[in-house]
Amino acid sequence: MDRKQKEILVVGGKLQGVEIAFLAREAGHRVTVADRNRFAPAVGIAHEAACVEFTDEKAMCRLFSRADYVFPAVEDAEILEKLCKYRDITGTSLIFDPGAYAVSSSKTASKQLFERVGVRCAKPFPDCGFPVIVKPDSSSGSHGVVLISDLSEWKKCVRGQDAYVAEQYLDGPSYSLEVLGCGAGGGVEIPMITEIIIDKDYDCKRVIAPAAVSEKIRKEFMDIAERINGELQIDGIFDIEVILHEGALYVLEIDARFPSQTPIAVYFASDVNFVEELICLREERHREDLGRSGFCQAGTVDGQIRVAEKERKVSCYQQMDVCDGAVEILGERIMADAGILHMEKNCCGAELLMSNYKPGAGSWRAIAVLTADEEAGLRRKTEDCERKAAVRGKL
Numbered sequence: 001m002d003r004k005q006k007e008i009l010v011v012g013g014k015l016q017g018v019e020i021a022f023l024a025r026e027a028g029h030r031v032t033v034a035d036r037n038r039f040a041p042a043v044g045i046a047h048e049a050a051c052v053e054f055t056d057e058k059a060m061c062r063l064f065s066r067a068d069y070v071f072p073a074v075e076d077a078e079i080l081e082k083l084c085k086y087r088d089i090t091g092t093s094l095i096f097d098p099g100a101y102a103v104s105s106s107k108t109a110s111k112q113l114f115e116r117v118g119v120r121c122a123k124p125f126p127d128c129g130f131p132v133i134v135k136p137d138s139s140s141g142s143h144g145v146v147l148i149s150d151l152s153e154w155k156k157c158v159r160g161q162d163a164y165v166a167e168q169y170l171d172g173p174s175y176s177l178e179v180l181g182c183g184a185g186g187g188v189e190i191p192m193i194t195e196i197i198i199d200k201d202y203d204c205k206r207v208i209a210p211a212a213v214s215e216k217i218r219k220e221f222m223d224i225a226e227r228i229n230g231e232l233q234i235d236g237i238f239d240i241e242v243i244l245h246e247g248a249l250y251v252l253e254i255d256a257r258f259p260s261q262t263p264i265a266v267y268f269a270s271d272v273n274f275v276e277e278l279i280c281l282r283e284e285r286h287r288e289d290l291g292r293s294g295f296c297q298a299g300t301v302d303g304q305i306r307v308a309e310k311e312r313k314v315s316c317y318q319q320m321d322v323c324d325g326a327v328e329i330l331g332e333r334i335m336a337d338a339g340i341l342h343m344e345k346n347c348c349g350a351e352l353l354m355s356n357y358k359p360g361a362g363s364w365r366a367i368a369v370l371t372a373d374e375e376a377g378l379r380r381k382t383e384d385c386e387r388k389a390a391v392r393g394k395l
Contacts, residue, residue, distance in 0.1 A: 002190055006029045006276070007066055008024040008029045008069055009032050009064065009069070010031060010046065011035075011079075012033075012072065013043055013259075014040060014073065014336060015048070015256070015332055015335055016074075017336075018042045019258065019259070020073055023047050023101070023138065023263060023264065023273050025046075027153060027387070030276075031046040032047065032050055033048075034054070034060070034215050035049070036237050036378040038051045039339050039340050041339070041341045042341070044340040044341045044342045044343065045341060050342075054083075055082060055083075060082070061089055062093040063090075069095060069101060069282070070087065070092055072094070072095075072257065073258060075105070077105065077196050083096065083100055089352070095236050095237075095339050097183075097256055100235075101257060103256070104253075104255050105239060111165070113228065113231055113232075114228075116231065118142070120249065120250050121251055122167040122168065122170055122252070123167060125168070128167065130151070131147055132147075132166050132168060132169055133146070133148075133166070133169050133171040134148055134157055135165050135166075136164055145202045147169060163293055169347075171243075171245045171247040172245040172335065173195060173239060174243050174244075175191065175194065175195055175196060175213065175249075176193070176195075176196050176262050177192070177222075177225055177240050177242075177263065178192075178237055178240075179225050179237065179239070181198055181237075182282055185286070187281055189225075189281070190222060191270070191277075192209055192270060193218060194207050194208060194262045195208040195211035196262075199330055199331045203332060204331055206261050206318040206329060207317040207318075208314065208315070208378075209265035209315045210270075211316075212375065217244065221240075221249060223319065235277065238256040239262065241255075242252075251391040258274070260332060261332060265316070268311075268313065268315035268317075268352070271312065302369060309358040314375055315371045316368075316369070316381075319334055320368055320386065320389055322364050322390065323362065324362050324363065325362075325391070325394045335367060338356045341356060341367070342357070349370070349381060349384045353369075354366065356366070357392070368389070370385055
C-alpha cells in the first residue's frame with residue numbers, strides 16, 4: 001500500500017476534531033481543520049485552518065477537492081447530509097457511515113437494534129421504577145442527561161420535553177469499545193476496551209486504556225460488538241458504551257461517529273492509530289495479509305475481525321482545570337470553550353499536553369495523556385502531573 005503523506009480534511013474543530021487532527025499528524029499526514037470558529041480548539045493542532053461555513057458549497061467543495069480523506073467531526077444531521085453531497089460532487093473519500101449514524105443518533109432506534117441482536121440493556125421506565133436516567137433521544141454523550149429519583153422530580157423533568165428516553169439507572173464501572181470497518185464483507189477491527197470514568201455531571205473526565213477487565217467480560221464485550229456490527233456492517237467507526245452492573249454488561253448507547261478521548265488513549269497504550277486504520281481499511285478492502293499494525297485474526301463476521309494483539313502500556317487521558325494553583329479533573333465539556341489548544345510533548349510529566357496555557361496565566365485548561373508500564377505507576381504519574389500543572393499555574 002502507498003504510505004505517502006496524505007491530505008486530511010477535518011470538518012469541525014471541537015474535541016472530536018482535536019482527536020482526529022492529532023492522530024492524523026501522528027500518522028504523518030497533513031491536516032486541515034475547517035470550522036466557522038477561527039478559535040476552535042483543533043485549529044492549534046492542525047497544519048492549516050480554514051474558516052468557513054459548512055453550508056458554503058463552493059468553499060467546501062474546494063476543500064474536499066484538495067483532500068485525500070475527509071473526517072467529519074460534527075453531529076449536526078443537516079451538515080452531515082451536506083458533507084455527503086460534497087463527497088458525491090468531488091469524489092473525495094468521506095469516512096462516515098450515514099446509515100449507521102441514523103441508527104446511533106436516535107436512542108429509540110438504537111434500543112430497537114439492541115433488542116434485535118439480543119444484547120442486554122437497561123429496562124425502560126416505568127417497568128424499572130426509580131431511580132431512572134432521562135436522556136434526549138437525539139443527543140450523544142452526557143449532554144442533557146438527568147438522574148430522576150422520584151415521581152415529583154419526574155414530573156418536573158419531562159414537562160415540555162419533546163423527545164426523550166427514560167430507563168433504569170444502573171451503577172457500576174463504565175467501559176467503551178470501538179469498532180472500525182469498511183462495510184459488508186470487508187475487514188473489521190475491534191482494538192481495545194477502555195474504562196470511562198465520569199464526573200458528577202455524567203461527563204467523561206478520564207479514560208484508562210486498556211481497561212482492567214476479566215477475560216470473561218472481555219469476551220462478552222467482544223461478542224456484543226460483533227452482534228451489533230453484524231447488523232450495522234459499519235463503513236467507518238462506531239463506539240459502544242456499556243456498564244458492568246452486578247456482574248453483567250448492559251449496553252448504554254452506540255455512536256457511529258469518530259469519538260473523542262478514547263482513540264488517543266488507545267494510541268498511547270498500543271500504537272494503534274484509528275485514523276490510519278480507517279484509511280488502511282478503505283484502501284485495502286480486499287487485503288488478505290492480517291499481519292499489519294499489531295493486529296491478529298480473531299474471527300469472522302461477514303469478513304475478517306482483527307483485535308489488538310497485545311497492549312504495550314497503560315495510558316490515562318484526562319481533562320485538567322487549573323485555577324490559582326489548584327487542579328480539578330473534570331469532564332470534557334470544560335475544553336469546549338477553551339479556545340485554540342497548543343500541543344506540547346513531555347510537559348508537566350505528561351507525554352502529551354494539549355492546553356490553552358499562556359505564560360503567566362493563573363487559570364488554564366488542558367488535556368493530559370500519560371503512560372506507564374502498570375496501573376500503580378500510572379497513578380503516581382497522574383498525581384505528579386497534577387502537582388506540576390498546579391505549580392505552572394502559579395508561575
